[in-house]
Amino acid sequence: MTAPDSTGRRFTAYTIRHLDELLKRAPLTEEQRLRTRAVASVLPFRTNAYVVDELIDWERPFEDPMFRLVFPQEDMLPAEDVDHIAGLLKSEATKQELTAAANEIRFRLNPHPAGQLALNIPKAGEEPIPGLQHKYRETVLFFPQQGQTCHAYCTYCFRWAQFVGIADLKMANNDVEQLTGYVREHTEVSSVLLTGGDPMIMGEPVLRRYIDPLLEMDHVESIRIGSKALAYWPQRFVSDPDAEDTLRLFERVVASGRNLAFMAHFSHEKELESEIVREAVRRIRATGAVIRTQAPLIRTINDDAQQWAGMWRTQHKLGMIPYYMFVERDTGPQDYFSVPLWRAWEIFRDAFSQVSGLCRTVRGPSMSATPGKVSVDGVVQIGEEKVFALRMLQARDPDIVGRPFYAKFDENAVWVDDLKPAFADKFPFE
Numbered sequence: 001m002t003a004p005d006s007t008g009r010r011f012t013a014y015t016i017r018h019l020d021e022l023l024k025r026a027p028l029t030e031e032q033r034l035r036t037r038a039v040a041s042v043l044p045f046r047t048n049a050y051v052v053d054e055l056i057d058w059e060r061p062f063e064d065p066m067f068r069l070v071f072p073q074e075d076m077l078p079a080e081d082v083d084h085i086a087g088l089l090k091s092e093a094t095k096q097e098l099t100a101a102a103n104e105i106r107f108r109l110n111p112h113p114a115g116q117l118a119l120n121i122p123k124a125g126e127e128p129i130p131g132l133q134h135k136y137r138e139t140v141l142f143f144p145q146q147g148q149t150c151h152a153y154c155t156y157c158f159r160w161a162q163f164v165g166i167a168d169l170k171m172a173n174n175d176v177e178q179l180t181g182y183v184r185e186h187t188e189v190s191s192v193l194l195t196g197g198d199p200m201i202m203g204e205p206v207l208r209r210y211i212d213p214l215l216e217m218d219h220v221e222s223i224r225i226g227s228k229a230l231a232y233w234p235q236r237f238v239s240d241p242d243a244e245d246t247l248r249l250f251e252r253v254v255a256s257g258r259n260l261a262f263m264a265h266f267s268h269e270k271e272l273e274s275e276i277v278r279e280a281v282r283r284i285r286a287t288g289a290v291i292r293t294q295a296p297l298i299r300t301i302n303d304d305a306q307q308w309a310g311m312w313r314t315q316h317k318l319g320m321i322p323y324y325m326f327v328e329r330d331t332g333p334q335d336y337f338s339v340p341l342w343r344a345w346e347i348f349r350d351a352f353s354q355v356s357g358l359c360r361t362v363r364g365p366s367m368s369a370t371p372g373k374v375s376v377d378g379v380v381q382i383g384e385e386k387v388f389a390l391r392m393l394q395a396r397d398p399d400i401v402g403r404p405f406y407a408k409f410d411e412n413a414v415w416v417d418d419l420k421p422a423f424a425d426k427f428p429f430e
Helices: 016-023 030-040 049-055 065-070 079-090 095-106 176-185 204-216 243-255 275-286 305-317 341-352
Strands: 132-136 139-142 191-194 222-227 259-265 290-297 321-327 363-368 372-382 385-395 404-408
Touching: 016 030, 030 079, 049 065, 079 095, 132 176, 139 176, 176 204, 191 204, 204 243, 243 259, 243 275, 275 290, 290 305, 290 341, 305 321, 305 341, 321 341, 341 363, 341 372, 341 385
Parallel strands: 139 191, 191 222, 222 259, 259 290, 290 321, 321 363
Antiparallel strands: 132 139, 363 372, 372 385, 385 404
16 A cells, blocks of 8 residues: 555555664664564564654654554563563574564463453354454454554554464454355344454455445444544545545445444544544544544553543544543553553543533443453442442343442452452352
């Protein structure tokens, strides 16, 4: 893909092959660059010229959340693992030796959390359907094979395992008939979410091939597209060769009487500042599509209530709908990025209190865990006990959705698995 933007910029992807040269823009020693490359040999690295040139403050990179958002940091992995990989790089070990060492670390990082491969994959007869997930009754997720990369990778990405070249960890499918056949047969499915990677890495002809058949099914009420493209390559909707065709496809979905929900991933206010982002948002909204925004709460990047409040206000002003604040999932470098649940709730509450009712469409902090989406609704004192008030926003079992329940307060808890039930022998989902 080599499309010019409004200033003549063409999409140029940077990968680990370019990492050392890019890091020379920052005040790093040669050893620090080596150790950063070591982390990038385990966790995927990809960015592009727009992100590097427009979004990062290279005069103060270590204070810049956008730098940490896309560039690996050496302390994202245990020091002994970084030492080992750095030693292999320094000794010019073979690709096979490096891959074996990296894979050993990767499999310790819980590459597929929340039962993605064990519990969510539906079957056609006795055969599992690859690249399809059906966790909740009404919603099917589809991972198009041509969308299994992104314009840039987030260092905290919970789908990092899609991008490291291990076939057994990848969720992908290019069989339109498998998708449409399953959805056609399961009339309880009212919403199909195209995800990845990033579906917007695909050109319009490929995207249309997956979307058009869904418009023939009366029970499909909405089509969702999960994407970071508005933040990382807004040119996709403004100046790419197929930008206009893509917008016409969006219009066709809306004209069919369905809701087209563009699930935009914005991690920081900085991603909303450029004029081309705002033009891309305007163009998408003009098709009749609805843009809903979501992101996880990430330590060192957006763990600040003022930043979230400002981001939600800007999104609302541009016509987008704040939708979710997520808790960083239990995968990859979770220890580096996670925020204690009590603190996540405080940040959400403080940000929520600073915005108007029209911004309070946002929900969270929410954990997308094995049983479903668990929301932390507060820290409360009930009698002699301090507890977390929790609620299922979505669940494998629809009967427990919306019902409050409680967990013992734990100041170190960062995920639902760290919690123990309060006032009961077990959680509703157990």
